[in-house]
Amino acid sequence: MNSLIIKKTRHVVLNIFSLICVLIVVVPFYVVIVNSFKTSTEANRMSINLPTTFHFENYATVIEKGKLFTSFYNSLLYSVVSVCIIIICVLAAAFVISRNTKGINKVFYYFIITGLAMPINNVSLFKVLQFLNLMNTRVGIIFIYSAVNIPLSLFIAYGFVATIPRELDEAAILDGCTPIQLFTKIIVPLLKPIASTLAVLNMMAVWNDFTMPLYYLNNSKKWPMTLAVYNFFGAFENSWNLVCADIVLTILPVLLVFIFGQKYIVGGVSAGAVKG
Amino acid sequence: MDTKKIYPWYFAIGAVLLYFVFFFLPGILGICLSFTDWNIYFNDLHFVGLDNYRRVLSAEYTQYIGNTLYFTLVTTIAKTVLGCLIALLLTQRFIKAKNFQRMVFFSPQVLSYLVVGLVFRSMLHPTRGFLNNFLNSIGLENLSRNWLTDLNIVFPTVMAVDVWKGVGYIMVVIIAGLISISPTYYEAAEIDGANFFQKFTKITLPLLLPVIVNITILNLTYGLRVFDMIYALTNGGPGNATGVINTAVYKEFSKGDLAMGTTLSTVLFVILISLIYFIIRSMENKEVKM
Numbered sequence: 363m364n365s366l367i368i369k370k371t372r373h374v375v376l377n378i379f380s381l382i383c384v385l386i387v388v389v390p391f392y393v394v395i396v397n398s399f400k401t402s403t404e405a406n407r408m409s410i411n412l413p414t415t416f417h418f419e420n421y422a423t424v425i426e427k428g429k430l431f432t433s434f435y436n437s438l439l440y441s442v443v444s445v446c447i448i449i450i451c452v453l454a455a456a457f458v459i460s461r462n463t464k465g466i467n468k469v470f471y472y473f474i475i476t477g478l479a480m481p482i483n484n485v486s487l488f489k490v491l492q493f494l495n496l497m498n499t500r501v502g503i504i505f506i507y508s509a510v511n512i513p514l515s516l517f518i519a520y521g522f523v524a525t526i527p528r529e530l531d532e533a534a535i536l537d538g539c540t541p542i543q544l545f546t547k548i549i550v551p552l553l554k555p556i557a558s559t560l561a562v563l564n565m566m567a568v569w570n571d572f573t574m575p576l577y578y579l580n581n582s583k584k585w586p587m588t589l590a591v592y593n594f595f596g597a598f599e600n601s602w603n604l605v606c607a608d609i610v611l612t613i614l615p616v617l618l619v620f621i622f623g624q625k626y627i628v629g630g631v632s633a634g635a636v637k638g
Numbered sequence: 639m640d641t642k643k644i645y646p647w648y649f650a651i652g653a654v655l656l657y658f659v660f661f662f663l664p665g666i667l668g669i670c671l672s673f674t675d676w677n678i679y680f681n682d683l684h685f686v687g688l689d690n691y692r693r694v695l696s697a698e699y700t701q702y703i704g705n706t707l708y709f710t711l712v713t714t715i716a717k718t719v720l721g722c723l724i725a726l727l728l729t730q731r732f733i734k735a736k737n738f739q740r741m742v743f744f745s746p747q748v749l750s751y752l753v754v755g756l757v758f759r760s761m762l763h764p765t766r767g768f769l770n771n772f773l774n775s776i777g778l779e780n781l782s783r784n785w786l787t788d789l790n791i792v793f794p795t796v797m798a799v800d801v802w803k804g805v806g807y808i809m810v811v812i813i814a815g816l817i818s819i820s821p822t823y824y825e826a827a828e829i830d831g832a833n834f835f836q837k838f839t840k841i842t843l844p845l846l847l848p849v850i851v852n853i854t855i856l857n858l859t860y861g862l863r864v865f866d867m868i869y870a871l872t873n874g875g876p877g878n879a880t881g882v883i884n885t886a887v888y889k890e891f892s893k894g895d896l897a898m899g900t901t902l903s904t905v906l907f908v909i910l911i912s913l914i915y916f917i918i919r920s921m922e923n924k925e926v927k928m
Contacts, residue, residue, distance in 0.1 A: 373732040380727050384742050387802070390757050391745075393768050408760065408768040409775075451652035458649040462641045470650050474657050479855075479914050481863050481884075481906050482661060483668035485891055485899035490664050509660030512653050531644060541646050570750030572866050577891065588752045592870065595756050602760055612753055620748040624741070627748070 398606035405603035420607040424594075428608050432583060433590035434615075439500065440586055441568040444507035448515055448564050449557055451508070456519035457549055461531070471520070477513030484577050491578060498581055506578070507568045515560050522556040523549075562623040569616055587612045665907065672901040678894035690901040698878060699886065703905065706882040709797060710861030716801045717857055718850065721808030726838075728809070729816050740813065743806040751803065755870025758799045762786050787876050796880050800867050804860070808853050815849035816842070851921055855914065862910055 389410070397405045398420060400413040424430065455474075459467045487506070488497070496502030526549065534544045550557075572588040579585060582593070591612045598604050620627065672690055674683040693699065724743060728736050746754060761768045762785040770782040785795045823841045832840070865884035868874060874881035874889070881889075883906045890899035 376727060376730070377732070377734060380724075380733055380739060383724065384739050387742050387746060387806075390761055390768075393761065394757055406766055407771055408763070408766060409771055410768070447652075447656070451656060455650035455653035458645040458647060462645040464641075466647050467645075467650065470647075470654050473662070474653065477657060477661055479859055479910055480661070480665055481903065481910055483664045483900060483903040483907070485887060485896050485903060486668035486671055487660065487664035488891070488896070489667060489671070490659065494659075505656065506660050509656045512657045512661075516653060535644055541644055541649075544644065545649070566748055570748075570752075572750060572752040572870075576869075576888070588750050591756065592752055595759075602766070605756070605760060609753055609757060613749055616748050616750070617745075620745065 394606045394609055397602055398610050400603050402601040402603050405601070405606065408602060417603070420603050421611065424604050424607045424611065427598075427604070428590060428594045429582070430587070430590065430608075430611060433585050433587045436500075436584060437569055437586040437588075437615075440504055440507060441565050444504045444511070444568055445561050445564045447504070447508040448511055449560055452512060452515045452519050452560065453550065453553055453557065454545065456516055456523050457545055457553075459516075460520050460523035461528070471516075474513050474516050478517060482510060484573065488577065498579055498584070500584060503574055503578060503584075506574050507571070510574075511564050511567055515564060518563075519553070519556050519560065522553065526552050558623070559626045562619060562626045565619060566616055566627075569619075668900040669904050669907075671897060672904045674897055676897040676900070678896060686897075690897055691905075693898065694901060694905060699902070701878055702881045702883050702886045702902070703909075705793070705880065706862060706864070706884075706906075707909075708793070709800075709864060709882060710858055712797050713800050713804070713861050714854060714857040716797070717804050717808045718853060720801065720805050721812050721853070724805065724809045725812035725816060726842075729813060740810070744810050745806065746803045747807045749803070751866035752870045754799065754803050755867050758802075759786065759871055762795065786872055789876060789879055792872060792876065793880055796868060796871050799871060800864070803867070804857075808857070811853055812846065812849060815846050819845050851917070855917060858913060858917075859910060862906060862913075 393408060393410060396410065396412060397408055399416045399418070401417055404413060455470070459471050463471070491497045491502050491506075494502070496505065530548055530552075531544060534548050539547070569586075570588065571586075572592070575584075575586055575589045579589070582590075585593075591608050594608050595605055598608075671683075673685060673687060675686050675689075676683050694703075727733060728740055728743075733739070762770075764770060764782075764784045764787065767785075769785065773779065773782045783791050786792055819842065823845075824837060827837050827841060863884060864882055865888070868880055868882055868885055869888070872880045874885040883902055887899045887902045887906075890896070890902065
């Protein structure tokens, strides 16, 4: 009987402990959201109290002053286009490299996989962009994002292609498929799950990136949301309410992708790391 | 069947070309340019030998390198230990709403480092921030600090914020590893009368070792490359107290001293590659022993 009580109290204590940990994660989100609805004097002392009246107009102000439409469009453009490039290039490459691991393909694989550990040299990438006349261009930024995310994506896709039976390829070839038909008609439909994982993971990586535009875009019209919010923070550091509203609007799209694409993210994360 | 014909090599060319031009080439070019006096003001390059590397040995740059290593070491250990603890906790049967809690812990991971940095910069503001106000309101005034400007406390603060963001990811990976361990081992151990601690050290830890090696590599490569978080929180300040290699690279880049920037990048590259080589080699030795 006594040991049962000890066990029960231990369970309760551990439950409370994990609840406290959850609170530590949640409180910053909560504080930002609550303060985004206050007036600037009320938000001056950031607190967990609810606002006396909800000021939704903060959001309108932020959208106007922070030029959020342009930066939202930019973020969307960069992430969607580079995700498409990554998926097309990586699936095609993963297919041939995983099927035929000899010769040049082996070289290609290890060549790209070194990128998993290599730090990107931003300074000399500047030189390459200058040489290609891609400094300060949207095209340049999209190419960089595609290139930077290829190693991990290829690594994840490579393992997945190996699970598709080879007999399918042979049957298709015997029926007279060309390699391109084989890939587009037979293999790609089977790769849909991994394509979704790659899409969600890369979408978030590009959406959240801040380094590349900081180095290579000095025209504020081409800035994505991260850089826009950073500059907004600098300019409006005395009105927390607006800063918080801007942060909420920046977080919102990713949070939505996260909530709806959860299974792809968690699956992709653990597949990438556990296989290692 | 002729594999070369069914799987033509040119399918891979898109990925290879993009990767080569925008990732690999800058890396190689950067190593070459680190031996020159490349800067933004003059067009012609001069070979200067190891001059840039000699400058790296000065007090300022060694501090950046030291900071980077310190940051990497502390965050790697903290994330692994905390991630393990939370993962163990959230796989116990008696914990309520496990899936919801896991989602909450993972959620900071989907936010941008920059946004997390800004959120905490406002939370940790010395007079108007949430944390100090909260400490004052519950009567713990003497615990409130200038979190991001006090030299003694700024680095631990930055590392704590980084752990706050990164621990959920590690937790998810460890949970995936824990679930893949067959429950029969634990049942057998229970029959033999093993307690929780024994089960953990004799079953969980050894079977989790490959996962722990992977997350250590992930944490190390992240920690050494850290930039966004520090740039958003302190921008390397106060003084150079929280400066790391990548913030220094950006500093040199904006000053126009491109040669120094690429030299620091190359130093980082060498540190990373040798560390990973070392880890993989020591793992291979272990596997042979087993």
